[in-house]
Amino acid sequence: MPPTVRRRVIDLAGTGVPVIELTGTGGGPRLTVLAGVHGCEYAPMAAVRQWAGLLGQRDLHGSVVAVPVLNLGAFRARSPFVVPEDGKNLNRCFPGDPAGSHADRLAHAAFTQLIEGSDALVDAHAGDLVEALEPFALYDAGPGEDRARDLAIGYGLGYVIRQEPGPDRAVAGSTSAAAAEAGIPAITAEAGGCGLVEQAAVAAHVRGLDGVLAVLGMADGEPARPVAPPVHLRRFIWLRSEAEGWWEPSVRPGEQVAAGQALGTVSSLDGSELRQAITAPAAGVPMFITSSPAVAADGLLLGLGAA
Numbered sequence: 277m278p279p280t281v282r283r284r285v286i287d288l289a290g291t292g293v294p295v296i297e298l299t300g301t302g303g304g305p306r307l308t309v310l311a312g313v314h315g316c317e318y319a320p321m322a323a324v325r326q327w328a329g330l331l332g333q334r335d336l337h338g339s340v341v342a343v344p345v346l347n348l349g350a351f352r353a354r355s356p357f358v359v360p361e362d363g364k365n366l367n368r369c370f371p372g373d374p375a376g377s378h379a380d381r382l383a384h385a386a387f388t389q390l391i392e393g394s395d396a397l398v399d400a401h402a403g404d405l406v407e408a409l410e411p412f413a414l415y416d417a418g419p420g421e422d423r424a425r426d427l428a429i430g431y432g433l434g435y436v437i438r439q440e441p442g443p444d445r446a447v448a449g450s451t452s453a454a455a456a457e458a459g460i461p462a463i464t465a466e467a468g469g470c471g472l473v474e475q476a477a478v479a480a481h482v483r484g485l486d487g488v489l490a491v492l493g494m495a496d497g498e499p500a501r502p503v504a505p506p507v508h509l510r511r512f513i514w515l516r517s518e519a520e521g522w523w524e525p526s527v528r529p530g531e532q533v534a535a536g537q538a539l540g541t542v543s544s545l546d547g548s549e550l551r552q553a554i555t556a557p558a559a560g561v562p563m564f565i566t567s568s569p570a571v572a573a574d575g576l577l578l579g580l581g582a583a
């Protein structure tokens with residue numbers, strides 16, 4: 277029997293956020309699916325809208341809470357990376373702080389109302405407005421990591437990255453890291469980018485969410501078609517620009533690079549001065565690359581996944 281579908285708007289830090297709740301027959305896990313933690317990552321938003329609509333027609337064991345666009349302020353303002361109200365990256369603010377600024381309060385509200393009490397979390401992302409990306413799923417080391425790894429593999433993307441907590445962690449304060457610390461199996465799944473609604477990326481997320489349902493035993497019917505096993509990566513090295521200038525990458529996301537290989541340059545705007553030659557600190561694969569030539573001092577250029 278199809279699930280009961282309830283569409284409502286919940287209050288998160290003073291913002292009304294649309295949520296789709298699907299309650300299946302019988303017992304089962306509660307899965308929370310988020311998109312739009314970053315306001316210009318459209319492919320996962322499109323996927324969650326589409327997937328939740330399709331799920332309403334299918335058998336479901338357990339329940340799903342799906343949020344197509346969590347960070348409404350950034351969505352409405354078309355603000356990449358940061359919340360326009362306070363300039364913070366929402367996905368560095370989890371589990372949040374009810375006494376903090378807007379992003380801290382939004383993170384706290386989302387964590388307590390949506391993530392806590394879930395049996396699993398999928399936070400669907402893409403490269404942001406100026407990021408090209410190779411699809412991957414990321415999970416954090418911790419108590420729930422075996423289950424999280426199953427979810428990451430079940431999502432069916434080409435790469436799976438495991439992050440160790442600690443000072444070297446590229447992404448701290450994320451939804452999935454905070455969930456992992458609370459013992460909830462969680463992944464961040466990335467496909468799409470550059471402000472586009474690419475159908476291939478939307479389809480990858482829809483397939484991935486179906487794969488997660490299968491891993492959790494929440495779906496009836498045919499199991500997902502087997503996919504090639506992903507490449508597992510243990511390090512996620514983010515490279516930054518020393519000086520502001522014009523960034524010109526010489527590699528593409530998903531391209532295997534050798535240690536020491538040239539990855540691109542940052543030069544002066546008039547083209548006369550090479551400010552920094554960026555080289556790979558280790559062999560690996562660029563998982564995302566800033567697609568805009570405009571970079572600030574200490575600006576993010578590229579994220580390298582490495583074994």
Ligand SMILES: [Zn+2]
Binds near residue numbers: 314401402403
């Ligand atoms: Zn994102």
